[in-house]
Structures are given as C-alpha cells and as structure tokens.
Amino acid sequence: MAQLCFFAGTMDCGKSTLALQMDHNHRARGLVGVIFTRLDRSGEARLSSRLGLSTPAVEVGEDLDFWDTVVAQLSAGARVDYLICDEAQFYTPEQVEQLARIVDELDIEVFAFGITSDFRTELFPGSRRLIELADSTQVLQVAALCWCGRRATHNARVVGGAMVVEGEQVVIGDTAEPVEQGEVEYEVLCRRHHMRRMSSTAAHAAALSADVLPFDLNACPVPPST
Numbered sequence: 652m653a654q655l656c657f658f659a660g661t662m663d664c665g666k667s668t669l670a671l672q673m674d675h676n677h678r679a680r681g682l683v684g685v686i687f688t689r690l691d692r693s694g695e696a697r698l699s700s701r702l703g704l705s706t707p708a709v710e711v712g713e714d715l716d717f718w719d720t721v722v723a724q725l726s727a728g729a730r731v732d733y734l735i736c737d738e739a740q741f742y743t744p745e746q747v748e749q750l751a752r753i754v755d756e757l758d759i760e761v762f763a764f765g766i767t768s769d770f771r772t773e774l775f776p777g778s779r780r781l782i783e784l785a786d787s788t789q790v791l792q793v794a795a796l797c798w799c800g801r802r803a804t805h806n807a808r809v810v811g812g813a814m815v816v817e818g819e820q821v822v823i824g825d826t827a828e829p830v831e832q833g834e835v836e837y838e839v840l841c842r843r844h845h846m847r848r849m850s851s852t853a854a855h856a857a858a859l860s861a862d863v864l865p866f867d868l869n870a871c872p873v874p875p876s877t
C-alpha cells in the first residue's frame with residue numbers, strides 16, 4: 652500500500668539531496684516518478700541540492716492541482732509510480748490534501764520534503780497539513796549544527812548579521828553569505844540560541860567584547876557603581 656511520507660528538517664540538512672537520491676533509487680528499479688518543487692533557490696522548475704546535483708521539476712504554482720495533474724498523465728497513458736515533492740512547506744494545505752488523496756485512491760507513493768517551521772518558529776501551512784496527514788514524518792538523520800555545536804533545530808533569518816523576527820513568511824534565500832549587503836540570509840540554530848536571538852555574528856561580537864571586559868578595576872578613576 653502506498654504511503655504519504657514527510658521528510659522534515661531544518662534548512663541545509665540534506666532534504667533536497669535525499670529527494671534526488673530517492674528519485675534515483677526508484678528510477679534505477681524501473682519505476683516512473685514525477686518531480687515537483689516550488690520556489691527552489693536555483694530558479695523555477697528545478698530541484699537543486701547544495702551538493703551540486705539538480706534536476707528539472709514541475710513548478711508547483713498556487714493553482715496547481717496535484718490530483719488533476721496526475722490523473723491527466725494517467726489518462727494520457729503515462730505510468731506514475733511515485734511523486735517527489737520538494738519545498739513542500741510552500742504548498743497550500745489543499746495541495747497537501749490532494750497528495751493524500753493520490754496516495755489513498757491511486758496507490759501512488761508520495762515523498763514530500765520540507766522545513767517545518769519558519770524564521771519565527773511557526774509552522775508553514777503546508778508542513779502543518781503534512782504533519783497532520785502523513786503516514787510518517789521523519790526528521791533527517793544528518794544533523795545541521797548550530798554555531799555552538801549543538802544540533803540545529805530552528806531556522807533563523809539574518810540581515811546584516813542580526814537575527815530578525817518580523818517580516819514576510821516567504822523570502823527565498825540561502826544559508827551561505829549573501830552577495831549583496833542587506834540581503835536576507837538564513838542560519839540554522841539550536842533552540843537556546845534561536846530564543847536568545849544569537850546568530851553566529853552576534854555570538855562572535857559578544858565573545859570579542861567579553862575579551863576586553865576583564866579590565867583592572869583598581870585602575871578605574873571613578874569607582875564603578877554597584
């Protein structure tokens with residue numbers, strides 16, 4: 652029996668790489684799949700991994716109906732054994748429901764990949780619906796790390812080195828440093844540092860100022876107030 656599987660994790664934990672591997676392994680056994688994505692960093696209608704691999708994909712616009720798309724392909728005589736759905740956090744809840752229907756009524760496997768929460772730690776609507784409906788939700792094993800060395804569990808949005816917690820939910824970007832100053836970048840953090848709004852730049856600055864703190868109090872002309 653087919654299943655709706657959600658592979659979740661922070662940014663940069665290998666979701667798109669796994670999506671490409673799942674596609675490769677299924678194709679290698681003669682199965683036929685359709686690859687979908689939405690708003691991939693590399694441009695429209697491509698699924699790309701930071702490891703350098705990428706493949707053409709069907710771009711999921713807001714109006715795309717997965718059920719109609721797959722039924723049209725089957726009606727035209729094409730075979731469809733599985734769907735790969737990357738950047739699934741950006742899908743609408745209705746589109747996730749269409750995916751569940753495809754699994755249940757057409758017995759087609761659906762492998763969805765996405766980040767669960769946004770830069771404010773709030774669930775994306777697509778991810779919320781996936782968590783509600785999926786047969787399984789798996790957190791990827793390869794841990795992305797916070798600058799402190801702990802497992803990164805949250806995504807932070809950073810502008811000019813400072814973490815921001817207000818803004819549009821969707822702003823496409825990367826975890827690499829932006830080319831243009833003032834552009835949005837993302838950084839993965841552990842919960843502790845996400846809640847303290849401590850990006851690596853802020854931590855570095857704090858470490859530098861701590862280095863200059865232990866000055867000689869006796870040399871101070873005015874006694875410091877307590």
Ligand SMILES: Nc1ncnc2c1ncn2[C@@H]1O[C@H](COP(=O)(O)OP(=O)(O)O)[C@@H](O)[C@H]1O
Nearest residue numbers: 661662663664665666667668669699700701702
């Ligand atoms: N130069 C590299 N060498 C080895 N692994 C790398 C390199 N660059 C990126 N990666 C791996 O790729 C992962 C990101 O993969 P990607 O599929 O793009 O992530 P996601 O889709 O979850 O954002 C990183 O966590 C890291 O494990």
Ligand SMILES: Cc1cn([C@H]2C[C@H](O)[C@@H](COP(=O)(O)O)O2)c(=O)[nH]c1=O
Nearest residue numbers: 662663766769770806820821822823824
């Ligand atoms: C946290 C967060 C992320 N995004 C965007 C940034 C990237 O374009 C994608 C995630 O891609 P990845 O392959 O998982 O690295 O999502 C966003 O729009 N809003 C957010 O809050």
